[in-house]
Amino acid sequence: MTTGLLFALVGVALFALGVAGVALLAQLLRRILAFNLMGSGAFLVLVGLAQRGDEPDPVPQAMVLTGIVVAVAATALALALVRRLHALTGRLELPGDEGD
Secondary structure, three states, X not given: OOHHHHHHHHHHHHHHHHHHHHHHOOEHHXXXXXXXXXXXXXXXXXXXXXXXXXXEOHHHHHHXXXXXXXXXXXXXXXXXXXXXXXXXXXXXXXXXXXXX
């Protein structure tokens, strides 16, 4: 098993855990963390697929670096929106059906 394949498999596992967290968790802060876990998994898959032989491909690595910057900005925006929702409603969950 090569290191690239190992990175890709761990990335797939992290992405699957993140998808489960986004789908199953109700609290918004935990959903944001699960969404970041999904992003980390996608980055690991890209890094794993960029390994070809002994020399890595620089284009996917540049995409991962750009994605990290975008992920940090998106996380900051999501946290600001959750903080605003908490200030307005006092809750950290989205309004939903009360019967479910």
